[in-house]
Each structure stands twice: as structure tokens, then as C-alpha cells.
Amino acid sequence: MDDSQKASGLSAPARAKDYLQSLKRAAQAPIQSRQYKSYAQWLRELAEAFFRRPDAPRILSILLLLTVFLLKPGLVVFMAFMALLIGLVLFFSFGPDRVQNWVIYRYHRLRERDAEAAERIRQRAAAASKRLSAIVEKLPERWTAGLYLPDFEEPTELPEHWETDPFERLAKQ
Numbered sequence: 276m277d278d279s280q281k282a283s284g285l286s287a288p289a290r291a292k293d294y295l296q297s298l299k300r301a302a303q304a305p306i307q308s309r310q311y312k313s314y315a316q317w318l319r320e321l322a323e324a325f326f327r328r329p330d331a332p333r334i335l336s337i338l339l340l341l342t343v344f345l346l347k348p349g350l351v352v353f354m355a356f357m358a359l360l361i362g363l364v365l366f367f368s369f370g371p372d373r374v375q376n377w378v379i380y381r382y383h384r385l386r387e388r389d390a391e392a393a394e395r396i397r398q399r400a401a402a403a404s405k406r407l408s409a410i411v412e413k414l415p416e417r418w419t420a421g422l423y424l425p426d427f428e429e430p431t432e433l434p435e436h437w438e439t440d441p442f443e444r445l446a447k448q
Contacts, residue, residue, distance in 0.1 A: 401427035 386393035
């Protein structure tokens, strides 16, 4: 016998039997006596832990959209159609020049606040413009005559004839 068996005074089979009996008593005890928190308290703590997560708003918005999409799919289609219709009404009401100036203004404000985000948006727009150009090149010429697609690439350098002022010659006279 080792020292722990001598101290407890029980042999290994007797200790195993005592351990099994304590497990049986614990299993037969009512569940409420082992429960430390009420279900409402546990649920509240779980919700508080979820709302402390930094991605909780994103997860909730995705769940909300998924729920609306599953319960009312017609509402999703209607809202998408209305957003498109409102955008078209605003575009034609203000005119393409004012809308373009507004977009450029918003882009410049974003570039002042967050240059990296503005650069990512510019790169996405440039990639979309390249994809559209590739599609347009496959179409017949008479379909695409006069079609202008914007170029979002940063100019590498100015052409030579733009480096000199065309009115410089007149200013000397």
C-alpha cells in the first residue's frame, strides 16, 4: 500500500465504489438544486456577451434581412424596385451633371477622410470599367458608336501638348 491508501484507510476497489456511489447520488439529485442561475439570467448574460462582440450589428442585420427575405420575399423585390425607381427619378430630376458633381464631391470628401477606402473604391470602379469595356468590344460597332465609358485609372503623366499653356502665346502679345 502506498501513503495515500494508508491515509484514507481504503483499498482501491473500495474507493472506486465510494466514487461511484457519489456519482449516483449526484445524478439522482433534482436538477434545480444543481442549477446556479435561472434561465432568464443565463439568457440575459448570453445576450450581453453577444452584444459586446464587435461584429454583432453585422450579424443582426444579416439575420434581419434573412428573416424578411424568408417571410416576405415579395417585400424584398418591391423594396429593390422602389430603390431603383427613386434613384432614376432623382437622376433625371437633378440631371446627370449635378449627380456626377455630387458623386465627385463625395469621393473627394472620402479621400480626405480615408485615402485607403477611396483608393479601394477607385480600383473597383476601374476594374468594373475594364470589364464593361471588354463586353462592349465584343458588340457590333454600330451598337456602340458614341458610347463613352469612364476611365478610372490614375494618369501616369500628362501628354506633351498639355504641359504647355495654349494661351501663353497670346499673353505675350
